[in-house]
Amino acid sequence: MSLPQTPPGTMAILSGRALHAGRRWFGAGLKGVIGLVYPPACVACRAATGEAQGLCAPCWAGMSFIERPYCERLGTPFEVDLGAGLFSPAAIADPPVFARARAACRFDGTARELVHRLKYGDRLELALMLGRMTAQAGRELAAEADLVVPVPLHRFRLWTRRFNQAAALAEVVARQAGLPCERQALARxxxxxxxxxxxxxxxxxxxxxxxxxxxxxxxxxxxxxxLLVDDVLTTGSTANAAARALLRGGASAVDVLTFARVVTEA
Structure with missing residues (x-):
């Protein structure tokens, strides 16, 4: 009695599946070993967390995210919702050079700590998490943008700091939005x-x-x-100066997107 014939290519498929399963098992095992040696910690305070590259509950609670209602021009939050499409008195009295500004959160508490760790603590890995938060806050701006440009550093400051935090955030924002990132479009x-x-x-x-x-x-x-990207929007002076140069360079409009912004209470 003859044994049933294995269809051509079946062994190759089975071998491929076994190889894929083996790689998955090895990857999971390696991740588990790394987790034992280097337990996941909060990126802000270094307390233990369930997932790597995340925030612990107290630090997450210390994030002041900016959501509507806010000034449609400056992105500054309103205390009371008076309807859509409103401009703040500051935007009316002193209109910025840029068209619109948005930020993920207020520059205080955990957000301030994260920015300082990225900017001055050589924590470049934080750019991924902060960049994703920034991209989320700027979805409407990115949908209308043609390209992303980071606010540049002067070459001396870039040499001393070794990397441009705005460029690191801009790369993540551009990738999330599916837009080109032109790091050399603007020079300081x-x-x-x-x-x-x-x-x-x-x-x-x-x-x-x-x-x-x-x-x-x-x-x-x-x-x-x-879409001009920076880490923090303070008074808007840097954003205005950079936007003015981009407009003189041929851009039709400039929107500003930052991870955090300073909010002055009225």
């Missing part, structure tokens, strides 16, 4: 003073002429709507 040609401690007028003067679009990049910007 003036080495400005630190903005901390300066008044609004001093900030604007400090940033005058600080940004420039390279002639070779004008074709990439011509007639395009740009």
């Amino acid at each position: 040609v003036k080495r400005t003073r630190q903005q901390i401690g300066l008044t609004r007028a001093q900030r604007a003067e400090n940033l005058q002429g600080a940004f420039k679009v390279a002639p070779a990049m004008r074709a990439r910007l011509e007639g395009r709507r740009v």
Whole structure:
């Protein structure tokens, strides 16, 4: 009696499935071993968490996310919902150069700690989580954008800091939105003073002429709507200066998206 014949290719399929299962088992085992050696910890306070690259419950509670109602121009939150499409008094009295601004959260509590760890603590891995939060907050802006541009650092500051946190966030935002990220579209040609401690007028003067679009990049910007990405929006001076340079470089409009923003209570 002859044994049933195995259809051609069946052994290869079975071998492939076995190999895939083996890889999955090995990956799960490796992850378990790493979890034992390096237990997952909160990215903000280093307390134990259930998942890696996450926040513990107290730190999550310390995040002040910005949701509607907010000023449609500046993205600053309103205390009371008075209806859609409203502008804040600040946006009416002193309209920004950029079209709209959005941020994931207020720059306080856990958010401030996360930004400081990313910016000054060489915690580049935080850009993935912060970038995803930023992308979520800027969905409506990204849907209308043609490309993403990070706020650049001056080459001296980039050399001392070793990476540009805005560019790291912009890469994640662009990937999430399916948009090109043009890291070289805007250059910081003036080495400005630190903005901390300066008044609004001093900030604007400090940033005058600080940004420039390279002639070779004008074709990439011509007639395009740009999504400008930074880590924190404070007074808007940096965003205004960068947006002005992009508009002069041919962009049709500039929206601003940041992980956090300073909110001054009225």
